[in-house]
Amino acid sequence: MTQVTIIMGSASDRPIAQKAEKILKKFNITFETFVASAHRTPARVVDVIEKSEAKVFIALAGLSAALPGVVAAHTLKPVIGVPCTSSSSPANLDSLLSVVQMPPGVPVAGVGLGRGENAALLAARILGLSDERVDNMLVSYSKELEQKTIDSN
Numbered sequence: 001m002t003q004v005t006i007i008m009g010s011a012s013d014r015p016i017a018q019k020a021e022k023i024l025k026k027f028n029i030t031f032e033t034f035v036a037s038a039h040r041t042p043a044r045v046v047d048v049i050e051k052s053e054a055k056v057f058i059a060l061a062g063l064s065a066a067l068p069g070v071v072a073a074h075t076l077k078p079v080i081g082v083p084c085t086s087s088s089s090p091a092n093l094d095s096l097l098s099v100v101q102m103p104p105g106v107p108v109a110g111v112g113l114g115r116g117e118n119a120a121l122l123a124a125r126i127l128g129l130s131d132e133r134v135d136n137m138l139v140s141y142s143k144e145l146e147q148k149t150i151d152s153n
Contacts, residue, residue: 004031004123005054007045007071009061011035013084016060019116020082020123027124027137038066049074056123059108060084060116065095068108078126080119081108 004024008017017033024031032054036044038061049057049071057075060082061067068081083095092113099110111118121138128135 001030002032002052002054003029003127004056004058004120005048005052006031006033006058006060007036007048007067008033008059009035009037009065009067009084013060013062016082016084016114016116019114020058020060020120021116023117023120023124026141027120027134029120029124029127029134036067038070039064042070045070046074056080056126058082058116058119058123060119061098062092062095065092065098068099068110069102069106072102072106072108078123079108080122081110082116082119083110083113085114 006017006020021031034048036048038045055077057071057077057079059068059071059079062084065083068079072079081099083092083099085092096113099108102108109122111122124134124138128138
C-alpha cells in the first residue's frame, strides 16, 4: 500500500519532488509521484486523489501554488504543501503565501520554499504516529543530524 502520494504541478518541480522521494526512500516509506496541474488538468488531480490509498499527500506547486489547496479540498487526509521556486521566480513568495493562506476548514501544512525534504520528514512524522518502525527511524535520523552538527565543529 502506498503511504504517501506526491503530486507536482509541473515536471519542472521534479528536482524538489526528488528531495522528498530521497527521504521517503531512506525511511522505507512507499510513495507514488504524479504530475497533475490544478489549472491545466484539474480532473486528473481529482482522479489521482480519489484513486490514492495514501495516508498523506505532498503537493508541490509554484507561481500561484493552487495545487495544495485543491488537494486539501478533495480529501480529509493530511496535505503538505511545498511552494516551489523557478528560474523566472527564484524567491517565489506568492507561492509560499498561497500555500499558507488557506481559508478556514481547508488546512494545508506548509514547508519552506523548495523544501521537499522537509515535506517528506513531516509526512514521516505523521505516519510515525501510528507506525513504530517509522517513529524509530525518525529517532535515529534525529540523532544522525545531531551528531553531524557536533562533528562540524
